[in-house]
Amino acid sequence: MIKGIKIRLKPNNKQKTKLFESAGVARFAYNWTLNKQIENYKNGGKFISDRELRKEFTKLKQTEENSWLNDYSNNIAKQAVKDACDAYIKFFKGESKYPRFKSRKRSKPSFYVDTDKIQFTGTHIKLEKLTTSRKKNKQKLNWIRLCERERIPYGEGVKYINPRVSFDGLNWWISVGIEYPDNTEMPTNEGIGIDLGIEKLAIVSDGSVYKNINKTKEIKRLEKKKKRLQRKVSKKYEINKIKMKGGEVRYKKTSNIIKLENQLKKLNRRLTNIRHNYLHQVTTEIIKRKPSFIVVEDLNVSGMMKNKHLSKAIQQQRFYEFYRQLQYKSEWNNIEFIVADRFFPSSKTCSQCGSYKKDLKLSDREYTCKSCGCVLDRDYNASLNLKNYGQEIA
Known part of the structure; x- marks a missing residue:
């Protein structure tokens, strides 16, 4: 390994x-x-x-x-x-x-x-x-x-x-x-399903819920500071713009602009480190439970990013990085990592009786089954369906 x-x-x-x-x-x-x-x-x-x-x-x-x-x-x-x-x-x-x-x-x-x-x-x-x-x-x-x-x-x-x-x-x-020497220990605990979202980062089938770190005060404060710095840099460039003879516009990079850009780089680095560190904490905590398998859904992130109202929130969640960390940590610990089919209806299927609900909207945060009367949180229901998907395959 x-x-x-x-x-x-x-x-x-x-x-x-x-x-x-x-x-x-x-x-x-x-x-x-x-x-x-x-x-x-x-x-x-x-x-x-x-x-x-x-x-x-x-x-x-x-x-x-x-x-x-x-x-x-x-x-x-x-x-x-x-x-x-x-x-x-x-x-x-x-x-x-x-x-x-x-x-x-x-x-x-x-x-x-x-x-x-x-x-x-x-x-x-x-x-x-x-x-x-x-x-x-x-x-x-x-x-x-x-x-x-x-x-x-x-x-x-x-x-x-x-x-x-x-x-x-x-x-x-x-x-x-x-x-490093290969890990020979085989996990024997019950498998889990993980549903990813925007409001919460991850909802696990065992009941664990991981918050969205981008909604914390520290991240919001740093994001505001980032916006202010970006405006400052933009204004400095506008002040130092030079018009050439042919009508071409060029921007002169002064030492003050370089200082501001370095501050912006440091701020971006800090935001990235906070988000990556949180993902490492979450994925390590999940792996430490030693489940026999982990099931995640294959999200169409590029398609989701086309929604201008949600694109920034999706980008900040770092779904790909979450998948990457979870996958290699699963391999290190001999945990089977399963990616559910993209068209698997994890949200619209009842985890108790298996009935399908066609008219489920994105605004519906609770899943109410008309067949068996089961009422569950929408995301928790999806994580249970993913766990059932893994049990059928594993």
Whole structure:
């Protein structure tokens, strides 16, 4: 079993410069590879393997013009070449869109770290060749401080998979996969059904109800603050707009605009962290009950987003993230994860007698069965139907 861990780095100013330069090397190698593949395809040539391109890139580093590449880890460029070749292959297989050149302004700065060269301690991480000096005091530049202590296991026998360093616009992060022994314990408790909604995040068939965190005072306060900052940024851009000779309008980005945009980034990051943390708390609590199976409905989120009155509320609930967390945590704990068919009538079916109610409206918050007289909360009734669906399949 492979678990992914992501931790924030705390580099000093010199280390930040080196990290951005390393990301620039990865971007250069990726764009160079993509350009080679495009030119080769136009000339009628066959696909060039990443092995051949790596050899060619090694020769490129020996030229005077590109000698600066030797100051950085060889593995950064090698992996970037491989990534570009993989993206090109995926396009021709129909698995992804046509690969685009990486832009200094728009693309996310990131680079690969070799698994044999990376080193962890309880508080620091060592990256390869951030400095070319062999002096002891300069070698300290290779060691970057971690924001969390003892989070990543280290020592003999620990295997690291695909370590990547990335920048999200505010902070630098290290993400790495680590091999753990498989969990052999099999859950034996009763299975559950989960109905997702907007008023409440989740209603579980065992009676548990999880609130919508977006309705809390803290989130509402931060959302108001976000609106005010967005207006400020917009006004600043309008003040600094320049009219060109041909009638074209351009906007000048001043230092005050950059400060406001950084504040906005931090606020967005805080909102995202609060929502993700809440989803982790909810999904972990559900998994800790050790049900034999979990059933969720396959929601048409893209279709629901077309409703302009509900689109923002649906977006803030992060249904996909909830599914993703619940799915991988279920796999780790040997819990069967079932996604009910999209057209399964979980809300319109009576969980007690199985009769179908055609005229159920969205405004009806209670389900009243005409056949057996059962009265239940609409969402709780749906969660019971999902549980019954799982019992038939499992």
